[in-house]
Amino acid sequence: MSGFQHPDEGLLLRYIDGELPGRKSRQVRRHLEACWQCRGSVEELQRTVADCVRYRKQVKAYLPAPPQPWSDLSRGFARIDASFQSEPFWKRYLTFPVLRQAAAGAAVLALLFAIVYQLQKAPAVQAAELLRRAVAAEAVRPVLHHIRIHTGNTSLVRAVGAGMVAQAALPAAVESLFAEAHYNDQDPLSARSYMAWHDSLASKQDAAVATVADPQEPGTCYRIHTVTSEGEVAAATLLLSTSDLHPVEGRLELRDRNIIEFTEILEPPAGGGTNTAEHVEDPVRPVVPSRPAAVVPGASASISDQLEVLSTLHQIGADLGDPVEVTLSGGKVMVGGVGVSPRIQQRIHEELDSKPNVSVQFSEPQAVTAQVPGAQGTAASPNGPVQMRLEAQLGGHAELQRFTDVVLKSNEDAMSRAYALRNMAQYFPVDVESGLSASDRRVLRDMLRDHLSHLSKQASEVQSLLMPSLSALGATVQARRPADGAAWQSSVEDVFRASQLVEVRLSVLLGVTPGQNSTSTQLPSEVLTALAELRADVDHCTALVNQ
Amino acid sequence: MSVLTLGIQLVTVFRLDRTATALQDRVTALFEETREDVYRYLLTLGLRPARAQETVQEVFLRLYTSLKKGEDIQNPRGWIFRVAHNYGLKVRARQASEDPFDAGAELLLVSHSDSPEAELLERERVGQFHRAVEGLSDQQKRCLFLRMEGLRYPEIGAALGISASAVGEFLRRAMVRLKGSFEEGSR
Numbered sequence: 031m032s033g034f035q036h037p038d039e040g041l042l043l044r045y046i047d048g049e050l051p052g053r054k055s056r057q058v059r060r061h062l063e064a065c066w067q068c069r070g071s072v073e074e075l076q077r078t079v080a081d082c083v084r085y086r087k088q089v090k091a092y093l094p095a096p097p098q099p100w101s102d103l104s105r106g107f108a109r110i111d112a113s114f115q116s117e118p119f120w121k122r123y124l125t126f127p128v129l130r131q132a133a134a135g136a137a138v139l140a141l142l143f144a145i146v147y148q149l150q151k152a153p154a155v156q157a158a159e160l161l162r163r164a165v166a167a168e169a170v171r172p173v174l175h176h177i178r179i180h181t182g183n184t185s186l187v188r189a190v191g192a193g194m195v196a197q198a199a200l201p202a203a204v205e206s207l208f209a210e211a212h213y214n215d216q217d218p219l220s221a222r223s224y225m226a227w228h229d230s231l232a233s234k235q236d237a238a239v240a241t242v243a244d245p246q247e248p249g250t251c252y253r254i255h256t257v258t259s260e261g262e263v264a265a266a267t268l269l270l271s272t273s274d275l276h277p278v279e280g281r282l283e284l285r286d287r288n289i290i291e292f293t294e295i296l297e298p299p300a301g302g303g304t305n306t307a308e309h310v311e312d313p314v315r316p317v318v319p320s321r322p323a324a325v326v327p328g329a330s331a332s333i334s335d336q337l338e339v340l341s342t343l344h345q346i347g348a349d350l351g352d353p354v355e356v357t358l359s360g361g362k363v364m365v366g367g368v369g370v371s372p373r374i375q376q377r378i379h380e381e382l383d384s385k386p387n388v389s390v391q392f393s394e395p396q397a398v399t400a401q402v403p404g405a406q407g408t409a410a411s412p413n414g415p416v417q418m419r420l421e422a423q424l425g426g427h428a429e430l431q432r433f434t435d436v437v438l439k440s441n442e443d444a445m446s447r448a449y450a451l452r453n454m455a456q457y458f459p460v461d462v463e464s465g466l467s468a469s470d471r472r473v474l475r476d477m478l479r480d481h482l483s484h485l486s487k488q489a490s491e492v493q494s495l496l497m498p499s500l501s502a503l504g505a506t507v508q509a510r511r512p513a514d515g516a517a518w519q520s521s522v523e524d525v526f527r528a529s530q531l532v533e534v535r536l537s538v539l540l541g542v543t544p545g546q547n548s549t550s551t552q553l554p555s556e557v558l559t560a561l562a563e564l565r566a567d568v569d570h571c572t573a574l575v576n577q
Numbered sequence: 578m579s580v581l582t583l584g585i586q587l588v589t590v591f592r593l594d595r596t597a598t599a600l601q602d603r604v605t606a607l608f609e610e611t612r613e614d615v616y617r618y619l620l621t622l623g624l625r626p627a628r629a630q631e632t633v634q635e636v637f638l639r640l641y642t643s644l645k646k647g648e649d650i651q652n653p654r655g656w657i658f659r660v661a662h663n664y665g666l667k668v669r670a671r672q673a674s675e676d677p678f679d680a681g682a683e684l685l686l687v688s689h690s691d692s693p694e695a696e697l698l699e700r701e702r703v704g705q706f707h708r709a710v711e712g713l714s715d716q717q718k719r720c721l722f723l724r725m726e727g728l729r730y731p732e733i734g735a736a737l738g739i740s741a742s743a744v745g746e747f748l749r750r751a752m753v754r755l756k757g758s759f760e761e762g763s764r
Binding site: 085 | 597601604605608612613614616617620621626627629630634637638641642645649651652655699700703706707710721724725729730731732735741745746748749752753755756757758
């Protein structure tokens, strides 16, 4: 990542203002993680932003107050109302441009017909009005329902609505897509969420509301469709049942061609509440059994309490991606971190605030405040012969870009697992683990197995994505170093290093990061070899964990 | 344009007639919440206080008129600042015979003989920062002030009739010019 060209101040400003598209934002964020120089620039910008805020505050305090007390607007309202009333009927309504066009006599007849039709048969179908009514209907219909969220190769079932308290976090990749879209991921299939997104747009175009067949049940739906040139969502659609205006189906089309669909599920899955992965995402974590502490329980926290906290974080997905730190200090389990997303912070507070001997405290970053979780990869630039060949092999630049997005997304998921594993090895070195009770050790190893199994799956996914194209370029898996390590802790270090190597080589191969060997014809083989080594290390580590 | 669309708009007009009170409540709430910010923004545009206050009232009455006509305003704060900006410039042009209001002088020259030392120092720093702000181009200043009011780049662009990326560029230049101005003021 350090080879990425330094972003200029304009880019950094747009980044901290949250004005960059998701992909670009992710690219900048990753660069900032690696580059102290640019982090310094961001801090300077943030200081200037803070100065502006301070200036505005002071200006407000020092500038003269209005010379007169504010009068209320009722007189003005009355004047405007009167001017509306005094206008002849036809003139009042001709303020509408469309009606002005339809002033011809023949159209009046059609117009009257339409009015009768509207008032008697169809409900108001203007998008904004319809949304407002649907939101009002939602307010009096707070029921638990299940939705399916589908994007790319990920599909999962989620329970939303009243009574749903123990909701698991969405998988990081899905969550970041929603963040990119600036769309509520907690309850995406709702008129409220659609309206919040809709109303946040300065420029948009609502299509005329259409009535379409209900995709799931006999009956019809209103189809609201909004197109915008602003933000990451290019177009969004919401289907509302004509019978009670409840949302049936929604769809977000992102500019990077990702599509997120959410559909109401008429028959909820057995067992209920939290996310249920259908293809590749996290399974619901088993409940951690209560067990005796490894260290005699007392007023101060033990390593067993730390493990319990880690297990809770694992259950809510807070050990992936977000920089949450868990330490044992001053007789307490301290949970904290800088730059943890507000949603995760809230979930952690909900889960841990009531626990004895646990203290949760997060800090806000001084530099980067507008973190937009990255979702997708970076536009590849075919700057070397290998990239050119890969682009030709895939069928063009757009294809290479799409391919890059998919591969880097899968790899990012794998890296978050690798980081989580390394944290576990650091929290529980051999001597600490040996002090755990048998049940604690089971909990720990369950978590490790879960991370390893996901990592293995993700590495295999990346490999199968790459294999056809790279094989066609003549890539082969070269001699691999043998996997070794006698304890899972040291083996996890190998897994972590192998994951990093894969990431670096992939970034160079896809033209995201310039590298010394980016022109090497051996690069495709090196990528495949690194992946094979990673998988071997994961297998070896899994075997050690299972011992 | 379809007959159905015509019908929809007419039905909307009937509805709006019926919901005039709700509209007034909405505009009044926005007025109470935003008027001070808009007033001070207009002062920074150079409007004199009395004119700025009249302009604020006019902006909110325009908002009421637009809503009453059925205009779909999704982001009222953005709309208010856009209209305040454009209308404010017209008012300022009309008050050409008067001296424009100088917010910087106001910051620096208002009597502060009773102020504690810390406040004096802070005021001096603010004055310094203000001079740096005054050194910005008009477009940079407008982008900066609208951004300080919480408008996003596309909203600022809509107010000023420029693209969102141009807003980004103006803001970048402004930030470069303003960097460290508070510290300079304290020296």
